[in-house]
Amino acid sequence: MLKAEVVAAVAVTSLHYSRLAGFCLLFFGFTTVAGVLPDDRADAMYHSYDGGGVEITGPSILVLKNVRQDLAVSGNYYVDSISSASIDVVTQASPYKEERTEYTLGADYMHNNSIMSLSYTDSEESDYEASTASFGISMDMFANMTTVSMGYSRGWDVVGKVNDPAFSEDVDRQSYLLGLTQVITRDMLMEANFEAITDEGFLNNPYRSVRYLDPDSALGYSYEPEVYPNTRTSNALALRSLYYLPYRASTLAEYRIFDDTWGIRAHNVKLAYIHPLSSGWLFEGRYRYYTQNAADFYSDLFPRRDSQNFLARDKELSTFSSNTLGFSVSYDFVQNGWRGIDRGSINFVYDHIWFNYDDFRDLRDTSAPVGQEPLYKFSAGVAQLFVSIWF
Amino acid sequence: MLPIRKILLLACVLSCVTACSPVEPWVKPYEREHLADEIMKFDRNPVSHSYMVHVYQAREAARGAEGGSGGGCGCN
8 A cells, every 4th residue: 555545544534523523512602501501510531432443532521610600611622533444444545543632612601591602612633623613692581481592603624635735725614503492391391403504615525535437447446536516505403302201200302304405315313211210320221313315426336437527425425324222321429519529420321323324335345246345334332431520 | 495494484484473472481480390300401411412413423414403502491
């Protein structure tokens, strides 16, 4: 394998992580209940993802402190240490290691029944930088029966290439968020969220390739660089409900519909059951199903070189579905205060995800005719261990 | 028009129609004991929630509206 190809593999997978990172952590700014600032807390987590030849581990530290009666500040430090031999990497390049570091600073200011939130996130890795600023406001209404929230985020990314210092492309991102939380009955809450996201700039991966039929190649196919449109707009609408059962336990139900200007439509549902015990233990079991269709310009195998304007063979843009089974166990090791700590809990969270692709083929099987290789599938284990302290 | 935008437009029209009548809280503050329970929070663990959003977003085309917009029970 040529050295350039080895280096080129660096961002085949990791690009996607950093691209999305800026928007992921905005939620710290929106998790406040209007009219009430969040409690002082600190969380220290170790996370681990292992699946499809990819291992990602690292810490996440969050500290949130009320510095005044009407002002809370928060900081988050997050690391992804990536070791990848994913299906893209093993078929087109060589395994690599990479690290992404992310910092978020946020502030929540309360005024009457409203809370205004500001946050800034910076994410860096060797070939991708992402900065995101966000503003949000949430208001309690109708005798605290209803909470309305709105948010706006702006992101600026710089896409690089490890083996090409001259390569530098920009991406601008904007996100508009509208949320409504409603008390339905004394035992039921509902939440509706809508988010529109627009991207403009260099949206594809500078390393990833698509394959096309090539009779002159020994394999029967060759590769050319992927080409994406330079704009994308997506809409997502989610409904969630929490229901308190006749005994002390609750159920969560969630549905989300998504579509975008690339022709992708996705749905996901999630069901969870949460059961506390009086001894300080809390258990949760959950199931999630996700399905999407492919982008208009996706193909596992194009008929010839430059067969269309836009070309993608990214499995995240293919037709696929996934099933997740997960559980959480939490134990409050401080329940009634101890040396300045109001409460402390230790938590273990595990989810197992099965991905099944409908039009992305496993090219490791070179015995099958071109275009008839077995469909790719894999499963991943996602574990989190964290301690939370309220003070 | 995208179907999600149609749904939103319908919601806006309905909210305009209903906004003309006064709203009486049908769950009184003293009836919100269950809603104030920790197990009735949409986002009990923000670090864990954000991490799982990140895990899914990196592997799915869908993004956005992952939640965390507030509790809204007015219990405190």
